[in-house]
Amino acid sequence: MKYFFMAAFVLASFGTKAQSSNLVPPFDLSPMDMVYFPANYPILKIQNKVSGPLEMRVIYSRPQVKERKIFGGLQEYGKVWRVGANEATEIEFFKNVYINNKKIAKGRYTLYVIPYSDKWTFILNKETDTWGAFKYDSTKDVIRVTVPLSTINKVEDMTITLDKSSSGASLCVLWDEVKAELPIKF
Secondary structure (H helix, E strand, O other): OHHHHHHHHHHHHHHHHHHHOOOOOOOOOOOEEEEEEOOOHHHHHHOOOOOOOOOEEEEEEOOEOOOOOOEOOOEOOOOOEOOOOOEOOEEEEOOOEEEOOEEEOOEEEEEEEEEOOOEEEEEEEOOOOOEOOOOOOHHHEEEEEEEEEEEEEEEEEEEEEEEEEOOEEEEEEEEEEEEEEEEEEO
């Protein structure tokens, strides 16, 4: 037992020294997250409980409100936003889908939004692996869809969900006191 405690102390000492010597980068304040449809697909897959194919997934970074005015403040109305922080948010479809009655080919896209006080314009763009919206190129847009906003109770950490609907799923973005919902059919 004495050796166990000595080993734990030595390992803890190395961990502290590694962080203090900058071998480990600082933690990102807007951690990356991933959401699947169907929900929890990877976990269901390893448990042999998958009842259907993977339809889509979204990879995004989760900024926090931190007592800031988000929409109309930090994120200006009428300007393209990456839907999160850091790298631009990406959505991948594992089969063809329909958004606003337009066929969207299976593949990976960057998801942008233009927020307004009462609506958002969702944008799927062909340019992927990009940071923020600094190099956004509207000539690479696949589709733009404007949806109304809902007011919700405050959500501190921006969250994206993929919720089952009667015709497919809804991509929902919830942050601060706003919810925007993009219907996706398949």
